[in-house]
Amino acid sequence: MGFFLETLFGGLMAGMLYSLVALGFVLIFKASGVFNFAQGAMVLFAALAMARFSEWIPRWLGLDNALIANILAFVVAGAIMFLVAWLIERLVLRHLVNQEGATLLMATLGITYFMEGLGQTLFGSDIYQINIGMPKDPIFLFESVFEGGVLVNKEDVIAAAIAAALVIVLSLFFQKTATGRALRAVADDHQAAQSIGIPLNRIWVIVWCVAGVVALVSGMIWGSKLGVQFSLTTVALRALPVIILGGLTSVPGAIIGGLIIGVGEKLSEVYVGPYVGGGIEIWFAYVLALVFLLFRPQGLFGEKIIDRV
Amino acid sequence: MLYRENGQFKTSYRADQQIFPILQDRVAIALLVVFAFAGVPLLADDYIFRAILIPFVIMSLAALGVNILVGYCGQISLGSGAFMAVGAYGAYNFFVRVPDMPLIPALILGGLCATCFGILFGLPSLRVKGLYLAVATLAAQFFSDWMFLRIKWLTNDSSSGSVSVNELQVFGLPIESALSKYWFCLGVLVVMALLAKNLVRGAIGREWMAIRDMDVAAAVIGIRPMYAKLSAFAVSSFIVGVAGGLWAFIYLGSWEPAAFSVEISFRLLFMVIIGGLGSIMGGFFGAAFIVVMPIALNQFLPAFMGLFGIEISTAGVSHAELMIFGGLIVWFLIVEPHGLAKLWSIGKQKLRLWPFPH
Numbered sequence: 301m302g303f304f305l306e307t308l309f310g311g312l313m314a315g316m317l318y319s320l321v322a323l324g325f326v327l328i329f330k331a332s333g334v335f336n337f338a339q340g341a342m343v344l345f346a347a348l349a350m351a352r353f354s355e356w357i358p359r360w361l362g363l364d365n366a367l368i369a370n371i372l373a374f375v376v377a378g379a380i381m382f383l384v385a386w387l388i389e390r391l392v393l394r395h396l397v398n399q400e401g402a403t404l405l406m407a408t409l410g411i412t413y414f415m416e417g418l419g420q421t422l423f424g425s426d427i428y429q430i431n432i433g434m435p436k437d438p439i440f441l442f443e444s445v446f447e448g449g450v451l452v453n454k455e456d457v458i459a460a461a462i463a464a465a466l467v468i469v470l471s472l473f474f475q476k477t478a479t480g481r482a483l484r485a486v487a488d489d490h491q492a493a494q495s496i497g498i499p500l501n502r503i504w505v506i507v508w509c510v511a512g513v514v515a516l517v518s519g520m521i522w523g524s525k526l527g528v529q530f531s532l533t534t535v536a537l538r539a540l541p542v543i544i545l546g547g548l549t550s551v552p553g554a555i556i557g558g559l560i561i562g563v564g565e566k567l568s569e570v571y572v573g574p575y576v577g578g579g580i581e582i583w584f585a586y587v588l589a590l591v592f593l594l595f596r597p598q599g600l601f602g603e604k605i606i607d608r609v
Numbered sequence: 610m611l612y613r614e615n616g617q618f619k620t621s622y623r624a625d626q627q628i629f630p631i632l633q634d635r636v637a638i639a640l641l642v643v644f645a646f647a648g649v650p651l652l653a654d655d656y657i658f659r660a661i662l663i664p665f666v667i668m669s670l671a672a673l674g675v676n677i678l679v680g681y682c683g684q685i686s687l688g689s690g691a692f693m694a695v696g697a698y699g700a701y702n703f704f705v706r707v708p709d710m711p712l713i714p715a716l717i718l719g720g721l722c723a724t725c726f727g728i729l730f731g732l733p734s735l736r737v738k739g740l741y742l743a744v745a746t747l748a749a750q751f752f753s754d755w756m757f758l759r760i761k762w763l764t765n766d767s768s769s770g771s772v773s774v775n776e777l778q779v780f781g782l783p784i785e786s787a788l789s790k791y792w793f794c795l796g797v798l799v800v801m802a803l804l805a806k807n808l809v810r811g812a813i814g815r816e817w818m819a820i821r822d823m824d825v826a827a828a829v830i831g832i833r834p835m836y837a838k839l840s841a842f843a844v845s846s847f848i849v850g851v852a853g854g855l856w857a858f859i860y861l862g863s864w865e866p867a868a869f870s871v872e873i874s875f876r877l878l879f880m881v882i883i884g885g886l887g888s889i890m891g892g893f894f895g896a897a898f899i900v901v902m903p904i905a906l907n908q909f910l911p912a913f914m915g916l917f918g919i920e921i922s923t924a925g926v927s928h929a930e931l932m933i934f935g936g937l938i939v940w941f942l943i944v945e946p947h948g949l950a951k952l953w954s955i956g957k958q959k960l961r962l963w964p965f966p967h
Contacts, residue, residue, distance in 0.1 A: 335740045395943040401740055402685050406882045407942045409875055413935030417928040425924055537747070537871070544737075544744045583755050586748035590733055593745060597737045 306452070307566050313456035315562020316463045317525075320518040321539035322546065322554040323467065324511040329548050330487040331507035334393065335401065337408040340536025341415040342512060344528075345384065347519030348419045349377040351428035351528040366431065374516070381512030384415070389505045416533060425530065430523040459521045466517055467555055470510070474551065483507060487549070538582070541589035547602025557600060561585045612960040628806055645795055650788050658787035665900045666794040667855045672880040672892035673798075673805050674848030679878065680887035681809050682841035683821025684734050685742055688749030689849050689877040691730075694869035696723040696850025697857035698757055698764065701772055704858075705765055712779050716797075716854040723850020724843045726753075731842030735835055738824070750871050757866040773863030790859050797855060801848055806889050808844060817841050818887070849877075883941050885950025894949035902937070906930045 321343060328336040354373035363369055388411060396407055474480040485493040486503045494500055519528070522535055539558075546557025565581040573580050598604055612633050619625040629635045653662060675689050700719025704710050730749035734742050757763055757770045764770040777784040784793055808814050816837040819827035828834050857864045876899055884895025910926055910933075945951055 329740075335743070392939055392943070396946070399942075399946050402679070402743075402878075402886070403882060403942055403946050405685070405740065405743065406879060407939050409879070410935045410938035410942065413931045413938070415935070417931030417933075417935065421925065421928045421932070425928070540744045540747060544741050548740065580755065583748060583751035586745075586751055590745055590748050593733055593737050593741065597741065599741070 307570050308563060309452050310456070311563035311566035312559055313453070313460050313562070314566060315542075315559040316460040317518065317521060317558075318539045318542045318562055319555045319558025320463045320466065320514065320521070321535055322542040322558055323470070323551065324514040324518070325536075325539065325543050326546075326548065326551055326554045327470075327507055327514065328511050329543075330551075331483050332393065332486075332504050333401070333490075334404045334408060335548075336511065337405060337536070338388075338411040338415060339511065339515060339539075340533040341412040341419070342381070342384070342515035343519040343522065343535055344530065344532045345415050345419040345519075346377055346381050346512065346516035347430065347523035347528045347532055348423040348428070349380050350374060350516065350520055351430045351523060352423045353377060354430065355428070370431075374520070377516055378513060381516050382509050385508030385512045386505055389501065389508055393504060394501060412533070416530070420530070428523075428528040430520055430528060455525065459525070462517065462521060466514065467551070470514075471551060473510075479506060538585070541585040544599055545589040545592050547599030549603050550599070550601035553599055553601035557589075561588065564588050612957070612963070614961075628803075628810070642799065646792065650791070655787050658791050660904060661901060662791055663787070663794055663860050664856075665896055666791065666798050667852055667860055668877075668880065668900050669893045669896040670794075670798045670801055670855065671849050671852035671877055672884065672896045673802060673889065674845045674850075674852060675877045676881045676884075676887070676889070676892045677805060677809065677817070677848065678841050678845035679881050680885075680891070681814060681821060682817040682838060682845075683824075684731075684838060684841060685739065685878075686746045686845075687743050687871070687874045687878065688730055688746035688753075690869045690871055690873035691749040691753035692723045692727055692846040692849040693853025693856060693873060694753045694757060694866060695726040695846075696720055696853030697864065697869065698772075699723060699850065700854035700858065701774065702763065702765070704774060705772075712777050712784070712858070716851055716858070719854040720847045720850040723853065724847045727842045727846025727850075728839055731839055731846075734838045734842065747871070747874075750874055754866055754870065769865060771863065771865035774858055775862070777858060784859065794855055794859055797851065801851065802889060805844075805848065809889070813837075813840060821887075879938060883938065883948055885948025885953075888948070888950035890953060891948050891950030894953070898949070902934065903930060906933055 321339060324339045324342070325336055328334055328339075350373050353376045354370050357372050357376070358364060358366075358369045392407055392411060393404075396404055399407075474484060482493070482498045482503055483506070485496070485498055486500060490500060493503075518535070519532065522532060526532070542557040542561045543554060545561060546553025546555070565585050568584045569581040572584075592600065596602075612631075614631045617630075617632055619630070624630075627635075629638060649662065671689065671693060674692075675686065678684050678686050696716075696719045698719075699722030700715045703718045704712070704715040707715075726749070730746060730752075733745040737745055761767075764772050779793060782789065784790055809817070816827070816832045817840075819830070819832050820834060820837045820841075824834055827837070853869065857868070861868060880895030880899045881892060882895070883898055884893065885891025907926065907930065910929055
């Protein structure tokens with residue numbers, strides 16, 4: 301029982317991180333109908349920027365306070381992500397308005413290649429560390445209930461808490477502010493939103509900036525967990541089943557979907573994996589999402605798809 | 610003046626239904642095929658065959674298959690690499706396990722394995738469409754990556770799924786030299802392209818296009834969506850599977866599952882989109898672009914940078930390649946979202962009126 305709970309918690313924590321990446325996808329898809337494959341590259345880019353600036357800034361300024369260095373690096377990396385978002389909107393998306401979904405998807409794949417190349421050219425291609433002072437030691441929960449308790453990584457708990465906080469902030473932003481309302485209007489109907497005077501281009505820049513910040517936070521957390529390296533881009537591929545499970549257009553869907561996928565992956569790896577040779581967690585998530593899709597084509601929380609002739 | 614259809618009267622239904630109704634097209638295509646078979650070997654050397662022409666021919670075949678699914682039937686697929694892998698490993702299993710298995714039947718059987726796999730992973734297309742489907746087909750990709758790495762039986766108990774074939778021959782003729790490999794692949798490509806062209810202009814191709822343009826409307830006029838979509842998956846994955854078999858047997862010789870990673874799927878989709886969705890011709894343009902560009906960049910970039918006195922490291926070259934590749938793709942999509950085939954047809958249209966502007 302303790303072992304089961306341990307796996308379950310591990311899955312929930314991993315799931316929280318997946319939802320964080322998935323959130324970036326959902327935000328952009330909601331607002332601009334672009335399926336942003338570049339989210340993974342943005343995560344890598346942001347993490348690289350963060351890692352290198354937290355290394356460079358103390359050297360340039362002669363600081364030795366890690367906290368201030370990290371905050372400064374975060375701000376600089378955030379600014380870079382804003383710049384990236386603005387450039388993407390300006391140079392790519394603006395010219396591709398009204399194109400088909402597949403073309404936009406391919407354009408974001410092009411952006412992915414570009415950013416992978418650029419990120420590694422600017423920041424180098426070794427493995428870097430992000431040290432934001434996350435405690436690495438494990439803690440034990442429920443020691444009074446079970447023999448030996450449940451082992452949970454403190455780092456995971458903090459990461460999950462950060463993710464949860466970000467989600468709450470984002471939902472507040474979407475529900476309570478004027479900009480958030482404009483974003484939702486654009487998501488509903490581009491033309492209608494434009495006709496009541498919402499500037500589409502500005503909204504797109506904003507939403508890409510938000511996705512950039514989300515990428516930065518997820519890059520920071522994943523980076524401090526796994527080290528900042530090229531394989532961070534595959535995090536995006538791991539997060540894809542999350543969004544089709546939760547629904548492409550739903551923020552809560554990304555969260556719940558992430559949790560389901562995270563738990564499903566871990567449990568399947570532990571309990572089913574040994575019988576079929578292990579390593580199944582990669583495709584298990586996809587198959588789980590597929591099975592869901594067969595019953596609910598729009599995902600768990602996606603808008604109902606209505607076809608009209 | 611030279612290229613026009615005036616005066617070419619069709620006096621029978623057969624003449625009206627030709628693949629290329631215009632005489633000049635027929636002549637041009639015939640010349641092109643003759644040139645590809647006979648002229649190219651005179652001009653190309655071994656390196657060009659191995660590095661450019663053979664991959665180009667095989668990738669054109671794969672792009673042809675992907676185009677049937679994505680361009681004609683409108684089902685976005687990111688699982689093409691998996692279909693190639695299944696084709697390759699399927700053919701390998703038949704080739705190794707059945708004694709005296711000839712190469713061509715092995716490739717066809719591999720293609721049929723890919724067909725079954727394609728239909729299985731095409732089933733979600735009955736329920737989901739568009740981008741949801743694109744993600745769903747990624748499942749095929751990851752499943753096949755895992756399957757050929759972990760299920761030892763499929764790879765003849767070799768470690769980490771790496772296998773190799775040798776002593777290939779067709780009708781007693783060895784396929785060893787670069788030229789014979791090229792001819793073999795080109796032969797397969799011509800046959801498949803003819804097959805695909807005839808399929809897409811027949812009843813089934815029209816059904817696919819109707820589904821692509823609007824599936825609800827197509828269903829209303831009596832097209833069975835299930836049959837149309839699954840047949841597109843079947844035909845497409847057969848062609849892609851055969852291409853995978855060729856890629857593995859002829860081009861690579863020895864390979865492992867990573868040869869058919871998700872990267873291949875992306876590249877195939879690039880070929881189809883840059884070449885032009887829903888155009889047989891486009892697949893060839895796209896394949897040429899995607900196959901040749903990285904090689905060209907790799908060759909010329911260091912020399913080009915050297916002109917400006919900038920030394921560039923190997924890692925730097927590969928990063929710059931990524932950037933230029935990505936940038937060019939975005940640029941292409943912006944300037945010509947309908948692909949190179951659109952430029953081609955614009956050119957043809959202009960040629961018809963030439964030398965008059967209107």
